[in-house]
Amino acid sequence: MQLLDGKFASEKIKLEIAAEAAEFTAQTGRKPHLLAILVGNDGGSETYVASKMKNCEKVGFESSLVRYDTDVTEEELIQKIREINADAGVDGMIVQLPLPKHIDPEKITDAIDYRKDVDGFHPVNLGRMMRNQPCFIPATPYGILLMLQAYGIDTTGKHCVVVGRSNIVGSPMSILMARNANPGNCTVTLTHSKTTNLKEMVLQGDIVIAAIGRKNFVTADMVKPGAIIIDVGINRETSETTKSGYKLYGDVDFENVAPLASWITPVPGGVGLMTIVGLLKNTLASAKKEIYQ
Numbered sequence: 115m116q117l118l119d120g121k122f123a124s125e126k127i128k129l130e131i132a133a134e135a136a137e138f139t140a141q142t143g144r145k146p147h148l149l150a151i152l153v154g155n156d157g158g159s160e161t162y163v164a165s166k167m168k169n170c171e172k173v174g175f176e177s178s179l180v181r182y183d184t185d186v187t188e189e190e191l192i193q194k195i196r197e198i199n200a201d202a203g204v205d206g207m208i209v210q211l212p213l214p215k216h217i218d219p220e221k222i223t224d225a226i227d228y229r230k231d232v233d234g235f236h237p238v239n240l241g242r243m244m245r246n247q248p249c250f251i252p253a254t255p256y257g258i259l260l261m262l263q264a265y266g267i268d269t270t271g272k273h274c275v276v277v278g279r280s281n282i283v284g285s286p287m288s289i290l291m292a293r294n295a296n297p298g299n300c301t302v303t304l305t306h307s308k309t310t311n312l313k314e315m316v317l318q319g320d321i322v323i324a325a326i327g328r329k330n331f332v333t334a335d336m337v338k339p340g341a342i343i344i345d346v347g348i349n350r351e352t353s354e355t356t357k358s359g360y361k362l363y364g365d366v367d368f369e370n371v372a373p374l375a376s377w378i379t380p381v382p383g384g385v386g387l388m389t390i391v392g393l394l395k396n397t398l399a400s401a402k403k404e405i406y407q
């Protein structure tokens with residue numbers, strides 16, 4: 115078993131991003147700028163947004179955080195998004211999910227100018243991804259592609275089984291792994307909570323991408339020996355033995371699956387760190403107008 119080390123891969127790519135950001139700043143006199151909107155104070159969201167901001171600083175980006183209380187209205191939020199759409203000093207904008215129940219996340223996503231949608235959630239970016247046109251790829255799927263690339267893993271001809279069909283991970287991941295590219299060129303099976311013979315399906319995977327949001331969902335009896343295992347899960351449980359007060363669990367039973375796998379991502383220290391790299395790369399591409407003019 116070999117570890118797909120998100121710490122190692124993300125640090126390596128961040129050095130490249132920092133060099134490109136420095137060049138951009140030398141040429142334009144400004145830094146690439148990512149703005150995040152955070153509503154409420156969900157523990158996970160606080161951690162991830164703080165990490166995004168810190169990583170911006172690390173690679174020489176400007177970052178801004180706009181905060182709202184949980185009771186902010188949809189209209190107020192959309193008004194702010196429109197303001198930021200019009201602000202030429204902002205290259206990328208994200209609205210951290212999940213949002214409070216009274217706010218429709220699709221309305222919010224649709225309000226973001228697709229040219230600043232570095233999360234890649236806007237219908238224009240999703241549609242362009244389907245057509246294999248230049249676009250912002252959703253940060254987590256993008257991070258997974260970068261991870262496979264960093265370790266030189268050839269995915270061509272392999273059977274990739276994706277577990278979970280969310281709009282932000284499972285669905286886009288299945289499209290990206292099937293397309294004519296490397297990473298890509300896979301035969302893809304997209305499974306989910308209503309798949310009847312899930313164990314048999316996952317057992318066929320040369321590559322398994324677990325993104326179903328349930329702790330230790332993928333167990334050793336479901337994994338073909340030699341498979342490549344990508345764990346997208348970030349299931350938090352409170353813990354009295356850790357300094358942070360919580361412990362993270364993946365969607366994969368790492369302890370029992372790792373000995374079977376050829377490659378496997380840990381949680382923490384795997385896909386989460388690459389998600390941030392995907393976001394930074396999209397923001398840089400936006401600043402450099404590599405995707406949209």
Ligand SMILES: Nc1nc(=O)c2c([nH]1)NC[C@@H]1CN(c3ccc(C(=O)N[C@@H](CCC(=O)O)C(=O)O)cc3)C=[N+]21
Nearest residue numbers: 161162208209210211212233253382383384386387389
């Ligand atoms: N609009 C939006 N865009 C997102 O990209 C988005 C989102 N909403 N909502 C939630 C998910 C989740 N996500 C993570 C980012 C970093 C880590 C990360 O850095 N994880 C560290 C550990 C972090 C910890 O200790 O909690 C690791 O896995 O090693 C994890 C998860 C981004 N998401």
